[in-house]
Amino acid sequence: MLALCDCNNFFVSCERLYRPELRCRPVVVLSSNDGCVVSRSDEVKAMGIPMGQPYFQIQGLLRKKGVVVCSGSLVMYKEISEKVMRLLSRFTGEMEEYSIDEAFFSLPAAAKDPLEYVSGIRATIERWIGIPVSIGVAATKTLSKLATDMAKKDASGVRQITGGNARDMLDATEVRDIWGIGRKTAEQLNRHGIFNAGHFVDRDPVWVKKRFTVRGLMTQLELKGQPCMPIAAETAAPKSIQVSRTWGNVLESLGDVSLAMIDNVVKAARQLRQNHLAAGGVSVFLRYGYRHHGECGYITTDIYFDSPAQSDSELIGAVKSSIDKIYRPGLGYTQGGVTLRDFSDARFRQRELFSEDASERRSKLERFSRAADEINGYFGRRAIFPASLAVKDKKWRPNRKRLPENI
């Protein structure tokens, strides 16, 4: 038996943890730069405000309805997430942290009555940490997702799908609400007269695979109770690391754009080293203008290293030269990002064949970056950082006007 634990309205619940006065009030949490709604309390969901709605479009409505608006604090949410995951792992067999607010797990053999067991987990997390969760139990990941959706609508907060009730659950689930079926696939299924999960499992698997690839087939099998997606207890190393930001101001000058991008790559490089990886290449993109407002678009470029890089210095150098190459004056840049990719394990790396000096130099730079990481680990994340970022007025910093101190 397998289960999914999902924190309810996670970011909103985190805000309520530290600001109990928000408990009985409608609350939304905004994405970076106060761009759009990324978490809603039940009251706000009931108002019909959708996930991902741009904030500026509903600002007036939210004010009129007395909704409390919070700028997101991802670092805080991550810390709370870690607490929840640690506690949860004490009650599980294998466990896979699927996202910041969800984990799949297998029930330990000792759990005789699954529903009673997960009810206990739920109560413990609520009591010890204060975050409400819902838990769904079923034979497969896809079914446990459905069970969790149903658990959220139930006061008990837990739900199990068994051989006995599965068919009713499937018939009651629209295809768009199946995990793994997005907008496009749902539209296609509808065109073939498939509107709910029951219709979907009844279709010929060969037809499903041909039209919707192996992913579609796996989803169908999982809905029938046949596991195709095992719990990944080991966290896999990332295959790419991206850091991008929509900036708080429109950036015009090469200098400002350059600094903003250095800020991005330094964040990415830190993650890279935490994972003991080195990057074989870097991709960089800049976005200029706003959609629906005159000239807008993206410019991008890629860089490949002769041998994989890990140090701030090398990665900053690559990003700087990329920006010099693609920057065009007079555009008005609104967003930029850096993607590190083509990873290899930094602990087992070849030395340069033709340049001993380069290997020596690189290894010094890397030791320096790792030392800086350690110091930052002790004294907070910004104890040591590139001098070029030591500017008073960081024009690129995203807006966060809906923090408590601003309200």
Next chain:
DNA sequence: TCTGGGGTCCTAGGACCC
């Protein structure tokens, strides 16, 4: 008029997830 056959690797683009 008149198709070799079989394979690998890479990339771009699409779709999906939270």
Next chain:
DNA sequence: TCTGGGGTCCTAGGACCC
């Protein structure tokens, strides 16, 4: 005034090889 950020996987098609 003006729409987040960070990932993964799959497929088709091109380039290339013998």
